[in-house]
Amino acid sequence: MLVLEWKRYFEQQKCISYGVNSHNKENIKELLNFLLARVRELKRTNDFNYTAVIMLIGIPNVGKSALANSLHQIGRISAAEKGKLKHAIVSPNPGETKDISSLKIGSHPNVYVLDTPGVLPPKILNTEVYSKLALTGSIRDCLVGERGIAQYFLALLNSSDEYKKWAKLSMNVNDRTFLDLEAEGLSSCELDKKQKRQYPTDHTQDFIVHDVRRTLFETISFFDGNVQVGEDLSRLIETQFTSLREVFQVPVELGEEAQNKVAAKLLNLFRTGRLGHYTLDSLPWHT
Ligand SMILES: Nc1nc2c(ncn2[C@@H]2O[C@H](COP(=O)(O)OP(=O)(O)O)[C@@H](O)[C@H]2O)c(=O)[nH]1
Ligand SMILES: [Mg+2]
Structure with a gap:
């Protein structure tokens, strides 16, 4: 670690x-x-x-x-x-x-x-440092903008190994559910009720977390570009925003605002540890 x-x-x-x-x-x-x-x-x-x-x-x-x-x-x-x-x-x-x-x-x-109150240098000129501070909550979100912070997080995730842990979420989940259903002799409507009974409303978040992880895993795995290339990475992040908008059920009609809503929801999941753990600074090279 x-x-x-x-x-x-x-x-x-x-x-x-x-x-x-x-x-x-x-x-x-x-x-x-x-x-x-x-x-x-x-x-x-x-x-x-x-x-x-x-x-x-x-x-x-x-x-x-x-x-x-x-x-x-x-x-x-x-x-x-x-x-x-x-x-x-x-x-x-x-x-x-x-x-x-x-x-x-x-x-x-x-x-x-x-x-003591926290201290920071009066001026930070490096935008990457700014993004890291914002992502970890050391400076207010509005200084970078939630969208910018979420984009920074996605860039980090896309070049990490963390998402690979979510591979098992991607194995044709719908098929498995269908098989399970058949095995139990339940109709999908009955399964719906059963799930609701098992997971009361405050667990809705768990289903969303599951979907977000799966979506992130799939968008990265099926991406045809090279995440080391700036332009490609930006394209992947755009795709992820679009897919996540659906997962979070943010209405497309909101236009620009939809992106901000997606960003805020994604940051919330990251900051509550549901999207894994990341170290933002790598070790100095001489070690
Ligand atoms: N998981 C975890 N959360 C922590 C820990 N220490 C602080 N936090 C959370 O980090 C946030 C900032 O903590 P706070 O003590 O106010 O930070 P300060 O600004 O340095 O005084 C709060 O939401 C804390 O609950 C820790 O050791 N583990
Ligand atoms: Mg304090």
Whole structure:
């Protein structure tokens, strides 16, 4: 996995590296123990009457506030302090943390983490960097436009291996359903009812995800051009937009707006992890 390769890269650069999922208690405990041990080590004294402050810095929306909250909740602080836990605002939109706030994560010595608003350079001139930041939600969508971000995602997907996992979705699904039907002695109308019973309305999304994956797999697999060639890639992306419009059931009459709607729906699926996981930056060549 690329994440592990990145971890190895940082270790080679003599950086201490932790891969943390803020929703994973074990991950947080491990990081917390490391941080508290480091603080004690730095001070090298048995007098624990001091306060240490750790600052979280990073681009918007990487998960600083979520990490601060988790460290605070699991932190080694007294029961009385646990009774009045603070809560940093966590949000899928960038720019939600407006101020620096401190959350206690350890006692004896007292250790705090400072959650901070995200930082970015005032000007980003490289459009690819812009697209990556937008795709991951570090800058607002309107700065690039949802359509542009979705096109960037499709370009990424089309040159990745991720879609190959969806090959099994493409094997004449209709035929199989028909055979299953016959085997069960059901009419298609009965199957429709059965599916509705099995999957109540909030699972509609799952069928759409399935169709989106299948459509993406098929558009890439049956494409006659070379995705390494800019013009061909653009042509494929256009085709994908058209096919996805049908999958998402966006009325063609909406014209230009239809494209934006398709883009927004596709980005939503990507950002909720339903279209796989991607590492946007490749490892520096010298590794
Ligand atoms: N799956 C997952 N989502 C996370 C994690 N950390 C943060 N998030 C989500 O990423 C989004 C941004 O998190 P937030 O903490 O507000 O980022 P900040 O802008 O750096 O403070 C939110 O929707 C979080 O729920 C994580 O470790 N795993
Ligand atoms: Mg924040």
